[in-house]
Amino acid sequence: MLKNNNGQSLLKIEHLRTYFPVNKGFFGRTQKYIKAVDDVSLYINENETLGVVGESGSGKTTLAHSIMMGIKPCEGKILFKQGDRVLDLKKLSAKELKSIRKHIQMIFQDPFSSLNPRMSVRDIIGEPLMINNGLKRKKLDEKVIDLMNDVGLDPKYLRRYPHAFSGGQRQRIGIARALALNPRLVLADEPTSALDVSIQSQILNLLKRLQQKYNLSYMFISHDLSIVKYISNRVAVMYAGNLMETGPTGAIFPGGLHPYSRALLSAIPSPDPHQRNKEVILLDDQVVDPADLPSGCVFHPRCRYAEDICRQKKPHLEPVNSSKGHRVACHLKEKVSLN
């Protein structure tokens, strides 16, 4: 089912950089940058889910907003497949961008604050249809009811307001709105983090079902690694704005190759108490200053393998010989893999 990355990917980003300027020093004279996304290249194939993991502040949300062009990246390419053309979103005019952007939608973490409390469900889900397709009245109602059925909301709630819904239902409203314009790619930023355990599985199943029905591609951002493992075909591990490792889910879980991935994955507690006290690779509790990243490999101050080269030279993502589609940014990957 998965296609090769032979230029046919739905989305391909190349050397993407998104920096935020910060003023440091007296009178803001020295201009510094928070390198929220720093030279990230990745792709998402059709009908595929790419999971994105990494600690808080590693740049996951900024990456998603950059792909949407909500935050303008300062460098790199965002290549989106449209029929048999490939467009660079960064080069499009505002008008062209608007027509492409409906193919890329976002689902947010917090279903409570992402919905306008003064709009009814019909207006929330229907708004993109009104604006983009000029649907009105009965036609609009019909389409909204279809979408509500799709996401498992009872259409009798058409005229209700968000406050009358539970967290899980609100997330369904957000999903229905995202689907309204038949997107190709959905960027889901922690879509289940605010939900209860018992509701989480309902939403994950829904996302899977919709993916099959509409041939969707997902970028799925989550700090819950067991969910990412379950839902993703491939995984990307970020650290301080950099992509450290990417590859098929089976290659990244259960261990990964990059020293950071290994520490991250070893830290996931298991719900099985018989597995307790398994070996965890503990990392130093250091804060990376995003405006002043370490030289060389950004992970080197916390890395147990680090050598001189790690402090001096930035490693690039390179293929791992033994496993297809698996790439790692680590100078010492051969040595680490023997451990």
Next chain:
Amino acid sequence: MGDLLLQIKNLKTYFYLDEGTVRAVDGIDLTVEKGETVGIVGESGCGKTVAAQSILQIMPEPGKIVAGEINYYPDNHKPPVNLARLNPKKDILRRIRGNEISFIFQEPMTAFSPVHTIGNQIMESFLIHNKEMGKRQARAETITILKRVGIPDPGQRVDAYPFQLSGGMRQRAMIAMALSCNPKLLIADEPTTSLDVTVQAQILALLKALQEKYGMSILIITHDLAIVAEMASKVAVMYMGKLVEKGNIMEIYDNPAHPYTKALLDSLPAREKDAEYLKVIKGSVPDPYTRLVGCEFAPRCEEAIEGICDKEKPSVTEVADGHLVWCFLYSDQKEGLGNVEK
């Protein structure tokens, strides 16, 4: 069985509001032995935090303990103190609060004042609890305890303000403050929920190491089944203010009995290795004013017995040694109720 430290009996904590009564904690029973870790798990709003706060009577207004006992056994040779009966404003509960039972919260910023250094705040706690201790010694003790909870450069960090520390480091500082009185019981309410998994792993390891060293008991509260699996020897599962099941953690994981516990475990992605879809629990938790005559879980339960589960409250059944379940499927109570043949 070890020595008893805390025994909660039929505890009820209610909020009487204009909109109705919230039965946040509605008759729970729980024991904590010396040196052990007990976990309370359940979904948002089920009453975990209020249950823990009730132990020290620090629940928010207008929460009130309306029934039950919280027997605290600081000393094996003396009769217990019923904490539920103490006046929250009187010295005796205050003394227990800071000295013997301490609390760590999900958000460490709530425990610290932003305008004082963490060192001064921890020193304060030392000074309050030890009348003989001088300032200089309190500072030295503070540095020692910061070091013990794994804060690097404690001699410097002692003078840091809370906002100058990372989330993980603030959590460590709060644990240091909670430990400054050498408590018999540490209540940890979602101690790692706002942290990254790598930091969470450090904090959990730290709590285990400190428990080994000091022998205190821990009551850990979380919505994450994996955290109780990692930490606790016993677990209690709550739903809408009530316990539905409790027992030894291995027993509950291997042989969950209550349909809610079973469904929760089954819905975890970590357990579904290859299945196309996850198992789900239908519906969602009703709003907190809801009063049901039957079992609280009946409307969402796949195994509910019509005419019984929706008509009566299940009483408790011991399905295995120390493994208690509140469910009609295991109870003799259903005979004589309704007219179901089974």
